[in-house]
Each structure stands twice: as C-alpha cells, then as structure tokens.
Amino acid sequence: MIRLDSTIHLDIRYATANNIVHRPVYRQARAFLQRSAAQALVRVHRTLSEKGYGLLVFDGYRPWSVTKIFWDSVRPEQRAFVADPKKGSKHNRACAVDLSLYDRATGKEVEMPSAYDETSERASPSYAGGTPEQSARRDLLRSAMEKEGFTVEPNEWWHFNYKDWREYPILDIPFEKIREDSGSPANQTKTPSKAHAARMVITGQGAVEITRAATLPRKKRETPLRPCVPMTTRSAPLSLAASAIAS
Numbered sequence: 001m002i003r004l005d006s007t008i009h010l011d012i013r014y015a016t017a018n019n020i021v022h023r024p025v026y027r028q029a030r031a032f033l034q035r036s037a038a039q040a041l042v043r044v045h046r047t048l049s050e051k052g053y054g055l056l057v058f059d060g061y062r063p064w065s066v067t068k069i070f071w072d073s074v075r076p077e078q079r080a081f082v083a084d085p086k087k088g089s090k091h092n093r094a095c096a097v098d099l100s101l102y103d104r105a106t107g108k109e110v111e112m113p114s115a116y117d118e119t120s121e122r123a124s125p126s127y128a129g130g131t132p133e134q135s136a137r138r139d140l141l142r143s144a145m146e147k148e149g150f151t152v153e154p155n156e157w158w159h160f161n162y163k164d165w166r167e168y169p170i171l172d173i174p175f176e177k178i179r180e181d182s183g184s185p186a187n188q189t190k191t192p193s194k195a196h197a198a199r200m201v202i203t204g205q206g207a208v209e210i211t212r213a214a215t216l217p218r219k220k221r222e223t224p225l226r227p228c229v230p231m232t233t234r235s236a237p238l239s240l241a242a243s244a245i246a247s
C-alpha cells in the first residue's frame, strides 16, 4: 500500500501524437513505476515543492513492445535516443522515469535547455548552451533526483534510472492489464491463486501508478495498484529479450 501524491502532474506524450513517432503508442495516459522507485519519486516531488516546483512526468513503465515500435520507427541516427529492444530498457522494468518540472504558481511546464525527447546535443545533462535559468532548473531536477537514488541518462536530461533496476525483469504488460487491486499485501498472500503467483514472480514488489490523470480533483488518494499478469502474456520476443539481458 502506498500513498502517492496527486499533485505530481502527468503529460503522457506517448498516449498522444506529440512524441518521437508522431502517433499514440499507449492506449491510456498513465504512468507506473516499481513501488520503491515511485516512493522515492514522491520524496523528490515534495522536496522540490519547497523551491516552488513540482514534477511533471512524461513516461514511466513502458511495455517492451513499445520499445520495439520506437526502435523500428526512428531514423538510424536517432537510435542513440531509443533503447535497443534486444537489451530492453529500464523503462521496461518500471525503473526509469522521464520527467521535467512545473511551476507551482502557474501549473505550467518550465523551460529547460531542450524539449523532451529532443534528439540534439541540447538534450545532454551537461549541455552548456542554455540560459542560466534553464541550466539551473535542469541541474536542480538532477540533484534532487540523485539524492533519492536516481541517476540521469548521459544524453537525456529528462531520463532517470532508479538504482535497483537490475532487480526487476523486463515486462510487456499493457497498461490496461495492470489492474487495481483492493487487497493489502497481507491479504494477497492468503489467496495464492495462479494469477497472484504469476504476479509475484514477474513483478516482485509490484508496479505502482504514480498518479491518476492530472485532470482529477487534487486530493491525496491511496493507490494500491499491482500488475496482474497471467504467465501466458509473456510473449516470445519478451523471453528472448530477458534472456539476452541474463547472458
């Protein structure tokens, strides 16, 4: 059970055409992370509120098949910015998050040295050419994330990996199959159904939805979400990807 913060804003670009492949690749505008990563993210969000900022999340857990769509859709010179499906992505493990900041006073996204998913040198966390304000906000986001166990991707200021990513498998569960689970972890262990067993094996602690869509009323809510996945949803390509990682 986790109490997540609904003042975290979402702009799930991959549920819209405003993204690197110019068409929606998610059917739902939602963001999930593994529980410990989500809890760390909420701490970052609360720390940044003291400076007048909140987190604006573009993406969290990404099913493996979407990583494959990106790889197949982008031009070869853009492939430095997308994960190789043979290796999978930390997004596939629900241990990576793409995000920026919003201004608490206006609710608007702040300016950073580059746009999200911009495939240029300006996307580097060490790019020196932005305005002092842009660079300061980018560096503030990075230092706040690093204090909670995230590391920034070398060529993407918006992408952060959670330290425990190796502990989680590559997943290919569509968002709509991640169902809301009203039971507490204690209750779940008393009902060892096949689906529960699969969930434990595949997801470990279970992924957690960061927040509902930003249009919902701003109130704190308990979000006990856990993926529920029959073993049969693990496709052959996923198994291949997972074994490539293991080797």
Ligand SMILES: [Zn+2]
Pocket (backbone or CB within 6 Å): 059, 091, 096, 097, 098, 158, 159, 160
């Ligand atoms: Zn990313």
